[in-house]
Amino acid sequence: MRHPFDLSLYLVTDPKLCGPRDFFETVAQAVRGGVTLVQLRDPDAGTRELVAIARRLKALLEPSGVPLIVNDRIDVALAAGADGVHLGQSDMEGADARRLIGEERILGISVGNASEHEASREALSGADYIGVGPVYTTATKANSGAAIGLEGLAAVTRAVGLRSVAIGGIGASNAAACIAAGAEGVAVVSAIMGADDPQAAAQALLEEIRTAKDTQ
Amino acid sequence: MRHPFDLSLYLVTDPKLCGPRDFFETVAQAVRGGVTLVQLRDPDAGTRELVAIARRLKALLEPSGVPLIVNDRIDVALAAGADGVHLGQSDMEGADARRLIGEERILGISVGNASEHEASREALSGADYIGVGPVYTTATKANSGAAIGLEGLAAVTRAVGLRSVAIGGIGASNAAACIAAGAEGVAVVSAIMGADDPQAAAQALLEEIRTAKDTQ
Numbered sequence: 001m002r003h004p005f006d007l008s009l010y011l012v013t014d015p016k017l018c019g020p021r022d023f024f025e026t027v028a029q030a031v032r033g034g035v036t037l038v039q040l041r042d043p044d045a046g047t048r049e050l051v052a053i054a055r056r057l058k059a060l061l062e063p064s065g066v067p068l069i070v071n072d073r074i075d076v077a078l079a080a081g082a083d084g085v086h087l088g089q090s091d092m093e094g095a096d097a098r099r100l101i102g103e104e105r106i107l108g109i110s111v112g113n114a115s116e117h118e119a120s121r122e123a124l125s126g127a128d129y130i131g132v133g134p135v136y137t138t139a140t141k142a143n144s145g146a147a148i149g150l151e152g153l154a155a156v157t158r159a160v161g162l163r164s165v166a167i168g169g170i171g172a173s174n175a176a177a178c179i180a181a182g183a184e185g186v187a188v189v190s191a192i193m194g195a196d197d198p199q200a201a202a203q204a205l206l207e208e209i210r211t212a213k214d215t216q
Numbered sequence: 217m218r219h220p221f222d223l224s225l226y227l228v229t230d231p232k233l234c235g236p237r238d239f240f241e242t243v244a245q246a247v248r249g250g251v252t253l254v255q256l257r258d259p260d261a262g263t264r265e266l267v268a269i270a271r272r273l274k275a276l277l278e279p280s281g282v283p284l285i286v287n288d289r290i291d292v293a294l295a296a297g298a299d300g301v302h303l304g305q306s307d308m309e310g311a312d313a314r315r316l317i318g319e320e321r322i323l324g325i326s327v328g329n330a331s332e333h334e335a336s337r338e339a340l341s342g343a344d345y346i347g348v349g350p351v352y353t354t355a356t357k358a359n360s361g362a363a364i365g366l367e368g369l370a371a372v373t374r375a376v377g378l379r380s381v382a383i384g385g386i387g388a389s390n391a392a393a394c395i396a397a398g399a400e401g402v403a404v405v406s407a408i409m410g411a412d413d414p415q416a417a418a419q420a421l422l423e424e425i426r427t428a429k430d431t432q
Contacts, residue, residue: 046306047288072263074291079312090262096295 001103003083005067006036007129007165007185008213009206012071014041015053017193023053024060030192031064033202036185039086041071054080067106074100084108086131089123098126108165111156112145124160131187132156134168135178138189150181157182172204176212185209217319219299221283222252223345223381223401224429225422228287230257231269233409240272246408247280249418252401255302257287270296283322290316300324302347314342324381327372328361340376347403348372350384351394355406366397373398388420392428401425 011030015023027038038061040054054076058068067083070076072091077084084106087097094109101107109127124130137147147168148156157164166178171191178186186209195201227246231239243254254277256270270292274284283299286292288307293300300322303313310325317323325343340346353363363384364372373380382394387407394402402425411417 047303047308048306051308051312075289075294075308075316078291078316079308087263090264092263092267092291092295096267100291100294 002106002128003067003104005083005106005128007163007183008036008209009034009202010037010039010165010167010185010187011035011192011202012039012041012167012187012189013057013193014189016042016044017189019194024056026193026198027057028060029198030202031061031066033192033199034206035066035192035202036206037067037069039069039071039187040082041086043072047073047076050076051079054082058082069106069108077101077105084128086110093123093125094127095122095125110167111160112148124162127162129163129165129184130156130160131167132164132183133166133187135166136169136174138169150177153178153183154181172201172208175205175208179209179212180216218322218344219283219320221299221322221344223379223399224252224425225250225418226253226255226381226383226401226403227251227408227418228255228257228383228403228405229273229409230405232258232260233405235410239269240276242409242414243273244276245414246418247277247282249408249415250422251282251408251418252422253283253285255285255287255403256292256298257302259288263289263292266292267295270298274298285322285324293317293321300344302326309338309341310343311338311341326383327376328364340378343378345379345381345400346372346376347383348380348399349382349403351382352385352390354385366393369394369399370397388417388424391421391424395425395428396432 018026058080061068069084069086070082071086074085086108088110106128107126108129109124110131132153134147135153153166163184165185165187166183167187170186170188175186192198192201234242274296277284285300285302286298287302290301302324304326322344323342324345325340326347348369350363351369369382379400381401381403382399383403386402386404391402408414408417
């Protein structure tokens with residue numbers, strides 16, 4: 001029922017983190033470099049603006065087949081025809097979200113650590129994958145909790161039993177370690193959005209990840 | 217197709233404006249006093265919290281038949297089974313909203329003045345009513361624009377040609393004037409939520425409004 005998707009290199013985008021460079025051009029370069037999923041996250045934008053950004057991203061991604069995931073806002077995802085939503089621990093619960101998005105859209109949910117998961121098994125209902133982290137400390141997202149490290153990543157992925165993508169402070173130097181710890185892919189923000197050459201940065205990351213998967 | 221609704225006395229609620237008093241008890245008193253619609257507006261709450269508040273309000277309103285309207289968040293309205301949504305000028309456009317909420321739910325859209333409307337005729341597509349204001353200056357909502365006065369209220373209501381509810385600085389002393397200017401009802405926040413006796417305040421307002429309608 002669900003469209004197939006590849007968690008290998010998951011780009012989380014925030015239009016505000018793009019600096020002087022054009023946001024959509026940066027995402028386009030990242031897609032040429034091989035990112036396999038794109039998430040729109042902009043908690044400060046109004047609904048109308050979010051819908052407009054999501055529509056432009058969806059049109060940009062369409063030729064490549066890379067799915068567009070919208071953070072938190074199911075209304076925006078539905079209006080823009082996005083391919084899925086990603087929910088944090090203060091966003092809608094999984095079962096409610098699945099009811100609204102239907103059976104075809106992708107549903108991802110953030111999990112901080114195994115005990116948080118144990119406390120929210122109901123909240124993970126309907127999820128296709130989990131975002132696990134922060135694995136390392138990161139300056140990109142404030143209040144994202146304490147870093148759980150590779151051991152935390154491995155423990156949560158094992159405990160939850162869903163496909164997982166590692167997030168938090170991940171770049172070319174530590175992506176392979178996350179795969180080795182059990183993640184199916186890594187989610188990055190600044191390692192691509194803040195790179196001098198977003199396409200080359202994505203290519204290098206994807207190569208690290210594929211090599212790590214091949215040697216498992 | 218749409219459920220019938222009565223705009224006469226429209227309570228806009230923000231859990232943060234309730235002071236030490238219990239939010240749900242205050243709304244319950246207002247309903248006993250005769251409010252005809254209740255809108256949940258809390259732009260700072262997370263999605264999960266909003267859904268929980270909306271569900272409690274919906275359960276509270278159910279016996280009275282007073283419809284629950286959710287501000288901006290169509291995802292929250294759908295998850296909680298609310299009766300409609302109200303959209304501001306930076307929220308989703310009317311046509312997108314109507315597509316997501318279906319034909320039975322109520323759709324309201326804020327209009328600040330006639331020229332703003334002229335610039336956004338498409339944005340009003342699908343609306344069942346408009347919220348017009350601020351009629352008077354108000355401290356409740358920052359950045360709500362300059363007061364348009366009774367003349368502005370009358371002009372916008374005439375120009376748009378939809379049922380209208382006046383909002384902004386309205387209480388028992390000026391509700392009748394808004395009805396005389398062409399509004400079908402008035403929307404209040406602090407005149408009820410901040411009253412010593414919310415039920416008595418709602419009753420007094422409703423009496424003003426009904427008397428003004430009878431003398432038209």
